Amino acid sequence: MEYRIEHDSLGDVQVPADAYYGVQTQRARDNFHITGIPMAHYPRLIEALAYVKQAAAEANASLGLLEEGKCRAICRACEDLLAGRLHDQFVVDVIQGGAGTSANMNANEVICNRALELMGHGRGEYRHLHPLNDVNMSQSTNDVYPSSLRIALILELRELMDAMRHLQKSFARKGEEFADVLKMGRTQLQDAVPMTLGQEFTAWSVTIGEDVQRVDEAEDLVYEINMGATAIGTGLNCHPDYTRTVTEKLVALTTLNLKTSPDLVEATQDTGAYVQLSGVLKRVAVKLSKICNDLRLLSSGPRCGLNEINLPPMQPGSSIMPGKVNPVIPEVVNQVAFAVIGHDVTVSMACEAGQLELNVMEPVVGYSLFQSINMLRRGCLTLADKCVSGITANRERCRELVEHSIGLVTALNPHIGYDRAAEIAKEALRTGGSVYAIVLEKGYLTREELDDILKPENMVRPRYICRK
Template identity: 50%
Template sequence: MTAAILTDTVRMNNNDGTTRIEKDCIGTLPVPANVYWGIHTQRAIENFPISGVPVSHHPELIRAYALVKQACAQANVTLGGITRKQGALIERACKDVYDGMLDDQFPVDVLQGGAGTSTNMNMNEVIANRALEFGGYERGEYTVIHPNDTVNKSQSTNDTYPAAVRLSLIFALRTLIRSVDALSMSFLALSRRTADVVKLGRTQLQDAVPMTFGQEFGAFHTTIASDSRRLSDMIDRLAVVNLGGTAIGTGICADARFRSIVTERLRAVSGISVTSADDAIAATSDMADFVDTSSAVKRLAVHLGKIANDIRLLTSGPQAGLVEIHIPARQAGSSIMPGKINPVIPESVNQSVFTVMGMDTTIAFAAEAGQLQLNAFEPVIAHSLLDGMLILAHAMDTLRTNCVDGITVNARIGLERAENSASLATSLNGYVGYEEAVRLAHKALAEGRSVHDVAVDEGRIRKEILDDVLDPLKLTRLGR
């Protein structure tokens, strides 16, 4: 979506041409009469025609923010900061936002200045005007429910925005972890199907020693499963919020009791074990949990990239490559070479990985660039993390359904290469020593014969011993 499209969206929402006039500290501005946002959002639309990607691109963030505002409304009612009627109307509006009924009312660009202020203002205005409508009032009648004085009471962008981002990342992590676990289980199932199918292992792209296809795919399972645990560990860290800290963490403009009450209410409405930060000032400016979350996501990306590379290499061919596995044919591979089929699914995973690595770099720069009591660049951190996790989740889902679940192995080639590899001489080290094993390997290569046949002919080791010691399948199980 381009910036021009965002402007067109505003026009479509105001197709009757009517406006209402709203006022802020800068002056007045006409706002489309039939939208729920107000002057602060309108200014942000005009100020940030940057990426063309609206905040509504991240529904997790919208829903998380609705929960934060709902918890704040409940805490303010408890403390007498707003009336029960105001609180009830705000909660109804928050529910509509959470349910996705007002997603088109969040048009502000994801790359916005102000540390998320425009998103917070947008949320305040939409909730206020929806609440007014529920109460039978006109949009913009802020003497009844005001975006700042009522919806945003006891709050600042600097505590609500980080809290909403943290919850949204937890929502996104849950989705990502489900995709990780599903892919991991697919590799486990593939490993079990091929547990006794022998092939030749390789190090540095050179022949190594025998293994099974099951062991190779099982290693993929183990690697991905470890990423699932690492990502899960981030959830508790992200569940620590600085609500009640307001502007810089000192709690200015908020009742001293607000912090504990709002945290408890957020825990109740979100179902997440939210806790309050020990040091709200540090929590307001410190981006370490986001950096560590990005690191865990990048770790997953690195593993996925390596696995995609291995799959592409193992399926290379079909005549002049390794051709040890077959992956499902998904589309024609060339506009000029008839019958060519390319590993397009792993290739798409690789490109997803490259994208996430770039996002991790963006996050590191943004986290480092914070100054004094606030980091102004949290919006690009949130956008990069949420997009990165979504991309990887989709990449893993398509890798699983369009590739891994359909992999078959070339058992004949696998066994043939394992039996005839000169690397089998490794298992003779304990019988004839390293130097003699090297000689047997070189002789086998030079004569185009197997180490087994060369060793039998030389007669230094009995054939029945060689049959046992050089059995490729037995060699894959020595560590058991």
Template identity: 55%
Template sequence: MNSFRTETDLLGDLQVPKKAYYGVQTQRAINNFKISNYKLNHYPVFIKSLALVKLAAVETNFQLGLINSTLKDAISFACNTLLNEQHLTEFPIDMIQGGAGTSVNMNANEVIANIALEHMGHEKGTYQFCSPNDHVNLSQSTNDAYPTALKLALFQSSKQITDSLEKLFFSLDRKAKEFENVIKMGRTQLQDAVPMTLGQEFEAFAITLKKEIPFIQSQAYQFLEINMGATAIGTGLNAPKGYAQLCAEKLATFLNEPVKMAENLVEATSDTSSFIAYAGALKKLAIKLSKVCNDLRLLASGPRTGLFEINLPAKQPGSSIMPGKVNPVIPEVVNQVCFKVIGNETTVCLAAEAGQLQLNVMEPIIALTLFESIEILTNAIETLRVECIEGITANTEHLKAEVQNSIGIVTALNPIIGYKNSTKIAKQALEENRSVYDLILEQNILTKEELDRYLDPKNMLNSH
């Protein structure tokens, strides 16, 4: 039996697997773009968003009298099968591609058309009954359907990061409460500063990451301004009057989110600033997250010659040559994810800058880059929370001893004996390897009762 069918496009005939729901233009993309291991079917949310866009389009076309009920019902059925995550293997094209996303749009058009054909009782490829271009793509072009689907997919995917970030906040906040009475020395420029609690340190970690939740959400909401109805360049050619507004309204209803038509479709078709802003938000989070992981690695350094203030959960032997060594592998892997996300932001910026005139043809790399950043950041946040944060313990007695022996506590005496005298005491303590406490008493600067009151670490943790 012949396992292929012949389909035709502008460039001529091409063999397509007979069982495939995709068609000739998808097959050309498979042949042309063998670039990465990232295929469209790796991102079901993108495929489902494409189906949602096509569903809104066919319902709008039907409402405006451009398509009959038979085609409308068949195309709607096909879109709903994709929304139910069926036929995902029919999207095998590379995410990195030329053509401004035309291959993605046509992959969706062809799969939907062939599912609709079978639903109507016709064979795949009999496009005279349901055409990928004339019916599924009616009143659209790649230049409005592709970015709209991409934006909706990114908006929905973004919830993964904010949900994971919220869980990480609560985990860090629980640790802050657990460590609220654990005294330690704060540090500036890696030098002893003033006392604080380990709880205050973890609370700062929690708050700095929590702040990124509304910021990322606000950037994601920019994706809900779409250019459906713009067709090729934003003039609306081949889309009927009222199509853009009606299609946006249907998508808003489907998603129960405030999807709206762009103010100016020409501007919106070439503009990629929402992608830049969102990539920047992920970069900002990555920088903060990496800093937290740097601090965790530093606080856990040792166990004999480092800070040794906290213990990270032991996850694997740390060396093939040094017995007993355990490395902070979870913060290390999160650091590396953050580096990748920071670099990805540069990719998005360069792709956005490369737009010319009425279109930016570099959106496929923007799509892959942002999906990758969302995926690996979400995984990293979850890994950090479950495999590291929740198992951290404090070396309480060691921390207390460090405070009592620190030169930094002399800062508390500044208002009492003055900066000059405090500096003199601190210098002498360092030179003679003696404690500030003993020197103050020896020089009769304060009584023991006064000194104990002023140097009690608990009295130095708040404003007074």
């Protein structure tokens, strides 16, 4: 491999001759062998950094601080990144020390060397365009990294909400399909009262829809950025009009409703939006996992379980038990939920670890949030397309369980009183007899009254009862 020599304040470093990154990226590459996941794994973060760097260049040029030729070259390099080019040059591990300095420098150096190339110069010829003096002008890692992280999170969250809506619609369609399937509802895993399978699936659709709203609300907090804060929020080394100008440029480039924090000192140290967002992602995970538990229970069997629904068979389930098919899709979404819950703990600890004017733990915050969002997005799509869309109902099994359930006795409470209803339930359970036959035998109600009261279809919605 051929190398070029680059220099920083610590000395000389060999950088691969064909690399667009430079000396500080190379040092970070050597220092941080942590996850094995480079920044290139998160293209939205690279796009966000490109937006920030282009907005900064345009702002500095409009304020007379950056030469127009240099600005054009920087912007063209950023446009390359936005088009998906050179992402492989973002080689720094996503978890890194330095509060994101290595991520910022990776962006500065790649953009600078691509801009130099566009200007007709060689990589590393920083006398013509400098990664710090020009690409990083009026900036600090402490405003670039969190602002980029927030932009990337917004872009990722939009894809997550799309996936959640897709899953929501899948459950809603099944709710309509199963609207006439009568089944027994359960509380505490015991027979409760009748309902329809459609009501069960519709409820899952509604709960996912509610969580889409909660994610959207949490996203609103992420729109506040701290560009122009520089090191700690005081705006040292930037033009008085830079903060307003760079935010305007960012809004124009991203079409996002970004806004400058009213207090940049507070914004540079505050990570509350990440805590809030992570908590909402945990909420989504917990509720998704509960739904998957329900799907596994309702499909359990096929002979020795509830067996009220059939999940689509996705793969053989055992290396020793022929014919066994497992609920692998709900199982994998359960595991997604467990990982998201763990990431929430990481985000909480990292945000708590901030000290004075800066939280240096934002790289692990970003990594954890990206992991949670991406896993939830893929989990929702997988659950919708490989499980929910193919679920079928065992109609006869559902009806049989309703007709033989002790839970029917609940409908008799308003007519014969709680004590008599409990007596009938105990006798039916002890003897194996039906609720219907026992009530007739005891003469508590007539056959006509029973037929009307115990008709399961009359018990799945509110019904006016005229007491005698």
